[in-house]
Amino acid sequence: MLGRMxxxxxxxxxxTKGFAARNSSLWVMGLPLVLLGLIVxxxxxxxxxxxxxxxxxxxxxxxxxxxxxxxEHPLGxxxxxxxxxxxxxxxxxxxxxxxIAAVLVGSVFGTxxxxxxxxxxxxxxxxIARIVDAQLALPFILLAIAIIVSRGRSLAVLVAVLAIISxxxxxxxxxxxxxxxxxxxxxxxxxxxxxxSMRIILRHxxxxxxxxxxxxxxxxxxxxxxxxxxxxxxxxxxxxxxxxWGGMLAGGREFIQDAWWVVAFPGIAITFxxxxxxxxxxxxxxxxxxxxxxxx
Amino acid sequence: xxxxxPVLQIEDLRVVFSERGVGKRPDVVAxxxxxxxxxxxEIVGLVGESGSGKTTLALATALxxxxxxxxxxxxxxSIVGISRSRMRRLRSLIQVVFQDPHGSLDPRQTVRxxxxxxxxxxxxxxxxxTDVDLLxxxxxxxxxxxxxxxxxxxGQAQRVSIARALLLRPSLLVADxxxxxxxxxVQAQILNLLLQLRESEQIAVLLISxxxxxxxxxxxxxxVMKDGRVVEAGITExxxxxxxxxYTRELIAAIPGKDWDRSTLGVASGQSAGEVTx
Numbered sequence: 001m002l003g004r005m006x007x008x009x010x011x012x013x014x015x016t017k018g019f020a021a022r023n024s025s026l027w028v029m030g031l032p033l034v035l036l037g038l039i040v041x042x043x044x045x046x047x048x049x050x051x052x053x054x055x056x057x058x059x060x061x062x063x064x065x066x067x068x069x070x071x072e073h074p075l076g077x078x079x080x081x082x083x084x085x086x087x088x089x090x091x092x093x094x095x096x097x098x099x100i101a102a103v104l105v106g107s108v109f110g111t112x113x114x115x116x117x118x119x120x121x122x123x124x125x126x127x128i129a130r131i132v133d134a135q136l137a138l139p140f141i142l143l144a145i146a147i148i149v150s151r152g153r154s155l156a157v158l159v160a161v162l163a164i165i166s167x168x169x170x171x172x173x174x175x176x177x178x179x180x181x182x183x184x185x186x187x188x189x190x191x192x193x194x195x196x197s198m199r200i201i202l203r204h205x206x207x208x209x210x211x212x213x214x215x216x217x218x219x220x221x222x223x224x225x226x227x228x229x230x231x232x233x234x235x236x237x238x239x240x241x242x243x244x245w246g247g248m249l250a251g252g253r254e255f256i257q258d259a260w261w262v263v264a265f266p267g268i269a270i271t272f273x274x275x276x277x278x279x280x281x282x283x284x285x286x287x288x289x290x291x292x293x294x295x296x
Numbered sequence: 297x298x299x300x301x302p303v304l305q306i307e308d309l310r311v312v313f314s315e316r317g318v319g320k321r322p323d324v325v326a327x328x329x330x331x332x333x334x335x336x337x338e339i340v341g342l343v344g345e346s347g348s349g350k351t352t353l354a355l356a357t358a359l360x361x362x363x364x365x366x367x368x369x370x371x372x373x374s375i376v377g378i379s380r381s382r383m384r385r386l387r388s389l390i391q392v393v394f395q396d397p398h399g400s401l402d403p404r405q406t407v408r409x410x411x412x413x414x415x416x417x418x419x420x421x422x423x424x425x426t427d428v429d430l431l432x433x434x435x436x437x438x439x440x441x442x443x444x445x446x447x448x449x450x451g452q453a454q455r456v457s458i459a460r461a462l463l464l465r466p467s468l469l470v471a472d473x474x475x476x477x478x479x480x481x482v483q484a485q486i487l488n489l490l491l492q493l494r495e496s497e498q499i500a501v502l503l504i505s506x507x508x509x510x511x512x513x514x515x516x517x518x519x520v521m522k523d524g525r526v527v528e529a530g531i532t533e534x535x536x537x538x539x540x541x542x543y544t545r546e547l548i549a550a551i552p553g554k555d556w557d558r559s560t561l562g563v564a565s566g567q568s569a570g571e572v573t574x
Contacts, residue, residue: 185394186402188360189457192392193464194384194417203413207404 026287029280036273040092048086049073052241055081060259076261078252084261088269091243098155098244099224102162107217109163110170115201115209117171118178128171135168140227141234148236158237162224170216177209211288219281222274229270245270301372303467303500304357304390305333309366311352311524326352328524329366334468339494339501341515341532343508343547349524350504354472357502358392359383371467388418391461395473397453400460401445407456408441414463423465433496434459434489451482458489468500469493475510487514508551512536520544 039046055077062069063076063084075084117128144161151157181187182205190200229246231237233253238244245266252262311327314320327349334340344350355361357368359375368375370386378386394400402410411427428438434455445453454474461469471490475483487510493499505511511518511532518535520528520543528541539545 185392185396185400185457188355188358189392189394189400189460190402191360192358192387192390193414193460194388195413199417204402204405208402 025283026280029276029283032276033273033280036092036276037096040089040096043086043089043093046089048089049083051082051086051090051243053082057081060255060262062259063261063265066261075265076259078248078262079255079259084265087243087248088245088265091245091248091266092269092273094238094242095225095228095244095246098159098162098228098238099221101159102166102224102228103217103220105159105163106166106220107170107213110167111174111206111209111213113167114171114174115178115205118175119182119197119201119205121179121182125175129175132168132171132175135164136172140165141230144227144231144236145234148231153236153239155238158228158231161231162227165227166220166224169220170213173212173216174209177212178205181205181208211284215281215284215288218277218284222277222281225270225274225277302333302335302369303371304502305369306357307331307367309353309356309368310364311349311356311362312364313362325524327356330521330524330526332357332519332526332529334500334502336467337494337498337500338517339490339503339515341511341518342502342504342521343506343511343518344521345506345547348521350506350521351472353521354392354470354502354504358390358470359387360392385418388464389466390468390470391464391466393454393457393461393469393471393474395477397450397457397477398445398448400457401448401453403445406442406444407448410456410460411441411463414460418464425463430459430463431456433462433493435485449482450478451485454478454482454486455489458486458493462493462497462499465497466499468502470502470504472504473506474503476505476507483510490514508536508547520547 049072058073058077058081059079061073061077061081064071064074066076069076073083073085075088078084078087113128117125143164147161147164148157178201187200187204190204195204225245228237228244229249232244232246233250235250238247240247248266249263249270252259252266255262309327309330309332310325312323312325314323330349330353332340342350342353352361356363359368370389373386375383375386401407405413408427411430415421415424425433427441431438431440436452436455436459440448440452440456445456448456454477458469458474469490474490475486478486490501490503491514494501503511503515515532517530518532519526520535520541522543528535528539528544535544536548539548
């Protein structure tokens with residue numbers, strides 16, 4: 001592993017060896033996420049407690065490896081006696097759904113606007129680029145509070161807020177790629193042959209920025225999970241009885257001195273997933289980095 | 297189009313790149329009042345050093361670049377104020393071949409898909425040549441049709457670019473340094489191919505090059521550009537034999553091994569450009 005990482009770092013070139021190493025690292029980085037995804041998807045089939053079932057006599061039971069822990073609640077229970085393991089796994093479902101939906105919406109809009117801005121240049125570019133700058137200058141929590149307070153709390157609003165936070169990233173990066181692609185001879189040749197802008201953007205620019213979008217989107221899933229957690233922690237995210245990891249953090253924070261596990265386990269889950277996603281994103285980037293771009 | 301109309305005529309063309317806003321750099325006049333005309337079936341050279349405006353002029357003539365001022369006629373028709381669809385039709389009269397053979401092809405599209413896409417751009421036309429015939433014209437075999445650009449050699453990719461350009465039956469091919477990214481033996485083949493195409497397709501070529509020996513062997517007439525202006529123009533033989541502008545003399549003096557011999561390039565030495573390459 002270490003040897004592979006070292007050679008990967010040293011030979012940042014397009015050799016065949018580097019290609020094989022990049023492919024295997026994709027699998028290594030992707031495996032934990034795939035496993036986690038399967039567990040979360042299969043949650044109703046697993047022998048888990050009901051995540052919403054309250055048991056006030058069994059509040060704040062410690063996890064199994066501490067004194068007083070039972071196998072009935074392997075990770076302990078929270079302030080209302082609900083099973084933490086079940087809540088983390090069920091909470092993961094909503095967390096993932098929100099993050100992935102937000103990434104889809106944000107990446108579609110961001111990529112489209114970025115391609116249009118970069119390819120069309122002119123006033124279209126100026127307008128889109130200024131909106132992107134403005135968007136990136138706004139603190140996201142402030143924006144999220146404003147939108148959620150005015151539009152109300154719901155899943156759709158939450159996804160929309162997260163998408164609004166993220167689209168500018170895609171737009172900025174993809175605009176830069178489109179700017180360089182539009183001067184490439186094959187694009188000029190297509191224009192000379194009479195291809196319309198729409199066709200060039202959708203049929204030729206998009207396939208050639210696809211790798212970059214994929215890498216960005218992967219990294220953004222992690223960012224979206226963090227943002228969703230932050231919003232839920234502030235009480236702006238998922239509404240109880242729906243469960244999300246950020247909401248679990250928020251609910252457990254008063255008990256952190258007596259029952260650290262109530263916040264620790266959701267926190268570990270967030271950290272683990274975001275870290276895995278970032279590592280996967282880095283592995284993808286090594287493969288699709290424009291500077292190392294090979295012809296496939 | 298009548299036989300007497302030039303395929304391309306430009307008059308007093310200016311291309312200025314300017315920045316807007318605070319702290320802008322001064323305007324760059326890339327092409328400064330150039331006039332040029334190209335007759336059907338003629339090979340015209342355009343030489344000059346890097347930065348002299350050759351490529352900017354080439355893009356402008358192919359209606360791909362910015363034009364600040366000036367007039368352009370394609371096949372006798374002025375392109376000012378014409379409709380979009382007419383413009384698209386006229387534009388296909390000029391096709392371009394670029395320097396970087398691989399950059400000229402979409403890296404994610406096979407040769408066949410690229411050609412059929414070009415046909416689909418002009419649904420009103422029916423005068424298409426088949427893929428196989430087209431590749432035959434540029435000396436390629438049909439096995440290459442399902443290859444992606446990175447599977448082609450530089451020479452093959454350049455032939456595919458030329459084939460793509462020919463598909464639309466242009467009357468003018470603008471070739472912007474078409475051989476400078478290729479190795480010497482392939483260069484000669486591509487240049488021979490251009491000569492052949494002039495005969496077989498009655499196509500005019502605007503050949504942009506910094507290599508005067510290439511221009512001497514290929515071109516009927518030549519324009520010399522410096523700092524965005526045409527400093528000298530004329531019949532190739534005359535111009536090279538008695539250059540009047542000091543810059544032209546400099547360019548000629550800079551050619552290594554001035555004892556030109558047509559055979560050194562392989563041009564007109566009987567080597568066939570149509571020879572099939574794998």
